[in-house]
Amino acid sequence: MSKSLQAIRGMNDILPEQTPLWRYFESTVARLLDNYGYKQIRMPIVEFTELFKRSIGEVTDIVEKEMYTFEDRNGDSLTLRPEGTAACVRAVLEHGLTGAGQPQKLWYIGPMFRHERPQKGRYRQFHQIGLEVFNIDGPDIDAELIVLTWRLWGLLGIRDAVKLELNSLGTSESRGRYKVALVEYLSAHLDKLDEDSQRRLKTNPLRVLDTKNADTQAVLVNAPKMADYLDDESRIHFEGLKARLDAAGIPFVINTKLVRGLDYYSKTVFEWVTDKLGAQGTVCAGGRYDGLVEQMGGKPTTGVGFAMGIERLILLLETLEQVPEEISRQVDVYLCAFGEAAELAALALSEKVRDQLPNLRLQVNAGAGSFKSQFKKADKSGALYALILGDDELAQQVIGFKPLRGQGEQQNIAFDALAAHLATCVVQG
Structure with missing residues (x-):
């Protein structure tokens, strides 16, 4: 395999x-x-x-x-x-x-x-x-x-x-003078330097200053200081x-x-x-x-x-736990639609809401599904609210509004009032 x-x-x-x-x-x-x-x-x-x-x-x-x-x-x-x-x-x-x-x-x-x-x-x-x-x-x-x-x-x-x-x-000139002094000092303590620092001493001596080796760090305590050569x-x-x-x-x-x-x-x-x-x-x-x-x-x-x-x-x-809580939530509202007529209306309604609330993160259910399965997806999305649109709601030109993350009863919102209601609950809330 x-x-x-x-x-x-x-x-x-x-x-x-x-x-x-x-x-x-x-x-x-x-x-x-x-x-x-x-x-x-x-x-x-x-x-x-x-x-x-x-x-x-x-x-x-x-x-x-x-x-x-x-x-x-x-x-x-x-x-x-x-x-x-x-x-x-x-x-x-x-x-x-x-x-x-x-x-x-x-x-x-x-x-x-x-x-x-x-x-x-x-x-x-x-x-x-x-x-x-x-x-x-x-x-x-x-x-x-x-x-x-x-x-x-x-x-x-x-x-x-x-x-x-x-x-x-x-x-570069003052650094050159400092390199000469540093190499002279470190060469006198060559046996105390780690292998990597001995190699750097010949190629890039300033990098010895950045060593993590404890023995070499001890040698550097009394090494010449760059400030004295500026x-x-x-x-x-x-x-x-x-x-x-x-x-x-x-x-x-x-x-x-x-x-x-x-x-x-x-x-x-x-x-x-x-x-x-x-x-x-x-x-x-x-x-x-x-x-x-x-x-x-x-x-x-x-x-x-x-x-x-x-x-x-x-x-x-x-x-440090400095991750803002709101960024872990990628969906504000999840719209569940049941039946072909409701799905068509949901598509049109969701686009009207997006026109009015361009910053709203609104996800419309795709792939149909039963009431239970759609609500399961709504909950898994992390949305704060679910919108419910079926034949009964469509006939009355309303949409169900249900909180998913807190207290509150489900209520019906008129189509033409939905954007204003969401602005109060989500965009400003």
């Missing part, structure tokens, strides 16, 4: 009972970004592999071990996008969106792909919402990105569960960001080991972390990448952005 077909490990179906929460989260973010003046951009999920090698860095874990890369029929090396910033920069350059220094505030949503070990909150196909801002170089836009996420956490009811961590990586420009920028966050009343902590896993960051880096999800605690992260556009062939253009993991934030909402 052939093996049953299944989804690829780490690439999950999002089932109908889960999608209302996803839609709630996505629509909440979209409304917020509209209010802040961000415009949506949509990029392909497949790009030339060279794009990610040039932007992310060839010695990063993503490029070395995690990308889904393949040759197409033309022999071109293509990659499923592992993150969104590089693709967004490519689109901005290709279409001249930042020409003549024009600022752009963009956002995107979609799946990303990395061949990681699947675990709670970490998948091989995962979904992100990302923001990218170009040609605005002051700390005010860095602050805006953080402020709007703080507002989002408030809208979602999760502010008390997340913490903001900040750092500055300085310019140039004046980066230091002023960072102080300006902190002052704005203080003014907005947003608490934060400085994490001198925060470096992020991508080569293109400079100056500001930040992460929103939580201790409610176990080891996978980062729910939103980003920073400034002022040299990336030029690195990818464009003119010098400042950039800053972040990405938030949808799966982790959905999981956090569920863990």
Whole structure:
């Protein structure tokens, strides 16, 4: 017998009972970004592999071990996008969106792909919402990105569960000086470093700061600090960001080991972390990448952005029981019709009601069925009310109205008064 077909490990179906929460989260973010003046951009999920090698860095874990890369029929090396910033920069350059220094505030949503070990909150196909801002170089836009996420956490009811961590990586020049000092220090303690950190010391020494190994973390306690090597420009920028966050009343902590896993960051880096999800605690992260556009062939253009993991934030909402009760109900009213004449009238009546109440979630029974079977489907739908239309009601031009989730007697409502009655009971209630 052939093996049953299944989804690829780490690439999950999002089932109908889960999608209302996803839609709630996505629509909440979209409304917020509209209010802040961000415009949506949509990029392909497949790009030339060279794009990610040039932007992310060839010695990063993503490029070395995690990308889904393949040759197409033309022999071109293509990659499923592992993150969104590089693709967004490519689109901005290709279409001249930042020409003549024009600022752009963009956002995107979609799946990303990395061949990681699947675990709670970490998948091989995962979904992100990302923001990218170009040609605005002051700390005010860095602050805006953080402020709007703080507002989002408030809208979602999760502010008390997340913490903001900040750092500055300085310019490439100051970071280069710091790398020299860090490598010199760590080389003197090489025997105390874990194997992965010893490898990174030769390829990407800043990533050693992000180690989870306890022995290496002990070595790092006395390691040189990035703050001591910052140039004046980066230091002023960072102080300006902190002052704005203080003014907005947003608490934060400085994490001198925060470096992020991508080569293109400079100056500001930040992460929103939580201790409610176990080891996978980062729910939103980003920073400034002022040299990336030029690195990818464009003119010098400042950039800053972040990405938030949808799966982790959905999981956090569920863990904290911050799922609004109303979104789990996908049907407000279920209309049961008995007999062909009633079914025809139900179709016409339901469309008239939808004309008057476009936000009402009204489901009309399909597939006929007995009184008992239709009411069973009405109850299973989660509807608050059932509407009943049979030959007797049709003759009187009324429809039965029966509460399903609370107290109240069944009553008859005239056809022409139905929309107004539903508006009182459902749309406003």
